[in-house]
Amino acid sequence: MNKIAIVTGASRGIGREIAKQLARNQIKVIANYNCSEKEAYELKKELQKENIQIDIIQADVSKREEAKRLIQFAIEKYKKIDILINNAGISEYKMFTDETDEDWNRVMNTNLYSAFVMSQEIIPNMIHHKKGCIINISSIWGIIGASLEVLYSISKAGINGMTKALAKELGPCNIRVNAIAPGIINTNMNDKFSKEELKQIEEEIPLERMGEAEDIAKCVKWLIEDNYTTGQIISINGGWSMT
Ligand code: NAP
Numbered sequence: 001m002n003k004i005a006i007v008t009g010a011s012r013g014i015g016r017e018i019a020k021q022l023a024r025n026q027i028k029v030i031a032n033y034n035c036s037e038k039e040a041y042e043l044k045k046e047l048q049k050e051n052i053q054i055d056i057i058q059a060d061v062s063k064r065e066e067a068k069r070l071i072q073f074a075i076e077k078y079k080k081i082d083i084l085i086n087n088a089g090i091s092e093y094k095m096f097t098d099e100t101d102e103d104w105n106r107v108m109n110t111n112l113y114s115a116f117v118m119s120q121e122i123i124p125n126m127i128h129h130k131k132g133c134i135i136n137i138s139s140i141w142g143i144i145g146a147s148l149e150v151l152y153s154i155s156k157a158g159i160n161g162m163t164k165a166l167a168k169e170l171g172p173c174n175i176r177v178n179a180i181a182p183g184i185i186n187t188n189m190n191d192k193f194s195k196e197e198l199k200q201i202e203e204e205i206p207l208e209r210m211g212e213a214e215d216i217a218k219c220v221k222w223l224i225e226d227n228y229t230t231g232q233i234i235s236i237n238g239g240w241s242m243t
Contacts, residue, residue, distance in 0.1 A: 002028045003224070004078045006070065008061045008118060009088030011036035013187030014137060016043055017213035018085055018220050019054065023047050025221060027083065029054040030074050032061060034088070061088050062109035067117045071125075080129050083224055084122050086115035086159075087137040093192050096150045104151060111155035115162065119177075123170065132175035133224055136163050137216070140183045140237050156181070160233050167231030176230040178223050183237025185211040206239030 005022050009015040011033035020043070023029040031054050033040035040056045047054055057073055059066040074081050089111045092103055115136050126132030141149055142156025160179055167177040184190060184201055190210075193201070202209055219236055223229060235241065 002026055003082040004028045004030070004074065004080060005083035005085060005224075006030045006032065006074055006081060006118070006122070007085040007087060008032045008070075008114065009034070011040040011043065013189060014182070014185060014213045014216050015085070015087040017217040018087060019043065020047065021214070021217035021221050022083070022224070023052045023054050024050070027224070028078060030057055030070070031055065032057050032059055032070055032088070034058065034060050061114040061118055062106075064117045064121075067114065068121055071118070071121045075125055081122050081125050082129075082132060084118060084132070084134045085137070085220060086118055086134070088114055089137065089155075089189075091149065091189050091192070092151050093148050094151075095148065099151055107151040107155050108158075111152070112158045112162075115159055119162075119166065123175065126170075126175050127173050130174050132170070132173075134166070134170075134175065134177045135220055135223055136177070136179040138163070138179040138181040138233060140181050140235065140241055143181055143233065143235070143243055144241050163233060164231045171230055176223075176227075178229060178231070179233045180216055180219055180223075181233050181235045181237070182216050183211055183235070183240040185213060185216060187213060204240060205237070209238060211236060211238060 007019045010019040010031035019029050019031045059070040061067045092107050136159045138159045139156040141153040145153045163179040
């Protein structure tokens with residue numbers, strides 16, 4: 001039987017590319033979206049043209065009940081879930097002193113609580129099948145911190161801590177947990193930057209370009225195929241940071 005994967009936030013950007021990469025490699029993909037219904041169904045159509053079927057499920061994964069509904073769909077249809085990609089995320093660009101409790105809740109719930117809840121709800125199924133692969137999409141800012149993105153940096157640092165701790169707890173159950181920490185990737189998330197600002201950033205990157213979503217998706221594929229990597233935060237950033 002094919003491997004089964006849930007990809008959160010697969011309607012756009014990095015998640016969309018991950019969903020495509022996995023589906024094109026004989027993995028059965030359940031692609032989650034929250035608001036971008038049109039984009040999600042365009043992805044389904046694009047893959048249908050290649051004779052590849054994927055499931056599209058709407059759920060706000062920052063809410064436990066909706067995350068549970070997404071997972072129940074997958075278990076009822078396929079009985080098992082081999083792979084979880086916790087990709088859904090939002091950025092927040094503000095002075096720290098202007099951040100509100102609402103900002104905190106929105107960023108933490110979307111970027112960190114969603115990964116907690118999705119993992120917690122799926123792990124019993126993975127333990128039952130004695131295998132699993134969880135990949136969290138973190139960020140360079142969770143490692144080195146970003147000015148004007150303090151909440152975002154906290155949420156991604158939390159993801160990194162969760163990845164390492166959970167890898168230790170779940171290793172004996174043959175469940176691997178890793179994170180990918182991208183640098184700057186060419187998606188809507190960076191629409192907040194002007195062309196000049198993006199050019200300036202690219203000049204700081206040794207490989208002299210922003211990453212593409214495909215650069216991240218390739219690493220996801222590799223992590224799934226691998227058997228002995230766990231608890232790692234893999235930086236993919238064109239050499240922007242080498243910590
Ligand atoms: P994006 O283009 O803005 O896409 C974000 C995706 O997350 C969308 O598919 C969106 O779905 C989904 N999403 C947001 N909130 C959600 C929720 N509550 N429930 C379900 N899905 C939700 O951003 P991206 O660049 O692809 O980012 C993907 C991940 O990579 C994020 O975790 C981000 O922090 C991380 N990352 C990105 C960069 C970068 O430079 N782009 C760098 C480092 C890390 P809908 O549109 O359907 O709501």
